[in-house]
Amino acid sequence: MADTRTHAVAHHFDDAEQQREAGKLGMWIFLATEILLFGGLFCAYAVYRSNHPEVFIYAHRYLDKTLGALNTAVLICSSFTMALAVRAAQLGRRRQLVGLLGATIALAVCFLGVKGIEYEQKWKEGLLWGAHFHAKLAPAPPALPQTLPAVPPAEGEERSLIPPAATGPAGLARPGRAEVAEGAQGPPHDVQVFFAVYFLMTGLHGVHVIVGIGLLTWMMVRAKRGEFGPEYATPVDLAGLYWHLVDIIWIFLFPLLYLIR
Amino acid sequence: MTEAPDGPVAHAEPAGATHVVPVRVLARVWGALLVLTLLTVAVARVDLGSLNLDLAMLIATVKATLVVLYFMHLRYDRPILAVVFAAALLFVALFVSITLLDTHAYAHNLIPDYGPALPK
Numbered sequence: 001m002a003d004t005r006t007h008a009v010a011h012h013f014d015d016a017e018q019q020r021e022a023g024k025l026g027m028w029i030f031l032a033t034e035i036l037l038f039g040g041l042f043c044a045y046a047v048y049r050s051n052h053p054e055v056f057i058y059a060h061r062y063l064d065k066t067l068g069a070l071n072t073a074v075l076i077c078s079s080f081t082m083a084l085a086v087r088a089a090q091l092g093r094r095r096q097l098v099g100l101l102g103a104t105i106a107l108a109v110c111f112l113g114v115k116g117i118e119y120e121q122k123w124k125e126g127l128l129w130g131a132h133f134h135a136k137l138a139p140a141p142p143a144l145p146q147t148l149p150a151v152p153p154a155e156g157e158e159r160s161l162i163p164p165a166a167t168g169p170a171g172l173a174r175p176g177r178a179e180v181a182e183g184a185q186g187p188p189h190d191v192q193v194f195f196a197v198y199f200l201m202t203g204l205h206g207v208h209v210i211v212g213i214g215l216l217t218w219m220m221v222r223a224k225r226g227e228f229g230p231e232y233a234t235p236v237d238l239a240g241l242y243w244h245l246v247d248i249i250w251i252f253l254f255p256l257l258y259l260i261r
Numbered sequence: 262m263t264e265a266p267d268g269p270v271a272h273a274e275p276a277g278a279t280h281v282v283p284v285r286v287l288a289r290v291w292g293a294l295l296v297l298t299l300l301t302v303a304v305a306r307v308d309l310g311s312l313n314l315d316l317a318m319l320i321a322t323v324k325a326t327l328v329v330l331y332f333m334h335l336r337y338d339r340p341i342l343a344v345v346f347a348a349a350l351l352f353v354a355l356f357v358s359i360t361l362l363d364t365h366a367y368a369h370n371l372i373p374d375y376g377p378a379l380p381k
Contacts, residue, residue, distance in 0.1 A: 020279065021339060028342045032349035039353035046357050047364045065302065072298050080291040083282065083332040090281045233279065244333045248325045254298075255317035259305035 020234050027238040031245050034208075038249055041201050045256060048193055058187055059194035060260040062127050062135075064118060068258035071114045072250060078107035079247040082216075086240040089233035094226055097236070101220040104243065108213045115206055122195065129199050133192035198257055205253060208246045215239045280337040290331040297324050 013019040049056045085100035121127075126134035219239050222228065228236055301320040305313065330336040335343055 024338065024342060025345070028345045032345050035346075035349040035353060036356075039349075039356055042353065043357045043360050046361055050361055051364060065305075069298060069302050073295060076291065076294045076298065079294075079328060079332050080287060083287045083290075084284070087281055087284070087287070090279055237279070241333050244328050247332075248328050251324045251328070252318075252321050255301055255305070255321050259301060259313075259317055261305055261308060261313035 016231060023234045023238060024241075027241050031241060034245055038201075038204070041197075041204065042252070042256075045197050045201065048197060052188070052190065052193065054188040055191055055194050056260050059127075059191045060257060062122070062125070063198070063258050064121070065258050067114050067118050068254050071111050072254045074107050074111045074114065075247045075250050078104045078111070079244050081107065082240045082243045086233065086237050089223070089228045089236040090230060092229040094223060094228070097223045097228065098220055101216050101223060101236075105213055105216045105220070108209055108216070112206065112209055112213075115202065115209075122199075127195050128192070129196035130192055133195060135191075137187035137191060201253055201257065205246065205249055208249070212239075212243050212246055215242060280334060282331060282334055282337070286331055290327050293327055294324055 009016050009019050013022065081100050081103040085097055085104060088094075088097040088100055126132075126136075128134070216239060219236050222235065297320050301317055304316050304320070307313075309316065329346065335346065
């Protein structure tokens with residue numbers, strides 16, 4: 001079976017080693033672009049959070065910490081099975097490789113399932129982005145009433161209690177809000193911004209998980225055909241690198257979105 | 262988690278096949294990642310002020326480092342891959358920090374007394 005492999009060394013490579021290293025380098029450059037892609041969203045997060053910390057402190061309580069932590073554990077386990085799968089491919093253990101890829105895919109599907117439950121809850125409660133946001137906000141979410149400081153502390157620092165004296169040329173800018181004094185018990189303004197950030201970041205991550213499931217399925221089909229072995233495990237290796245990066249991004253998303261204090 | 266024999270040996274024999282990370286190392290990293298996840302959830306329950314964000318990011322960075330070094334076997338790979346990775350991180354850091362500097366460089370109201378002003 002080993003001799004039927006068609007992908008020995010492509011003609012533009014000197015040897016298998018060079019081919020393997022070139023593939024890895026290409027994958028890491030792709031991962032660098034992925035990091036920069038998510039970097040834009042992390043930047044948006046940082047800007048909004050630094051300008052409106054009260055929105056993030058208030059709104060993150062609507063996320064389910066338990067489900068978030070569960071999903072973190074699920075992804076970490078999937079990364080582990082993926083790392084084991086790469087090892088199995090390198091050692092030429094075909095059945096083990098297929099099994100481990102299957103386990104990784106199952107965990108990825110599990111992650112999406114939990115994510116789906118979370119999205120459904122947000123959807124039902126109207127905790128959505130921009131103009132779609134229509135949730136009835138309480139001063140404190142019913143789930144965690146005791147831990148909520150009802151007054152967003154940053155609001156007072158940020159906005160003047162003095163109403164604006166002049167209204168400026170029409171259409172140039174909107175007057176700022178000046179209802180801080182009486183609105184002290186209510187939720188902060190523009191809570192939908194948090195959910196826009198939440199859905200964008202977790203959504204783009206979710207798309208990556210779906211792509212990952214596709215990649216891993218493809219790898220599983222090829223592994224069943226017996227294409228991988230000690231001499232040729234690069235595709236599994238590279239799919240693994242992608243999958244681990246998806247895990248890493250979630251490792252940062254989880255505390256940034258679910259564990260705000 | 263120091264597997265000293267693995268790293269140098271892998272670099273010393275570039276002619277050999279790809280480095281296979283031992284199961285023991287992978288399992289330890291897996292355990293450490295799960296423990297750190299529990300730790301970050303536990304730490305978030307305690308109010309430490311602004312230290313909470315720093316701690317959460319520190320733990321996440323440690324977790325990511327473990328994944329990169331062992332699961333993504335960067336530790337055993339050629340240094341050029343680490344350079345590519347570090348370059349991406351550097352540019353994200355530049356991007357985020359310069360944008361944050363910029364977003365804090367403006368007054369809340371460009372037209373005096375128009376929008377809500379910062380307290381004097």
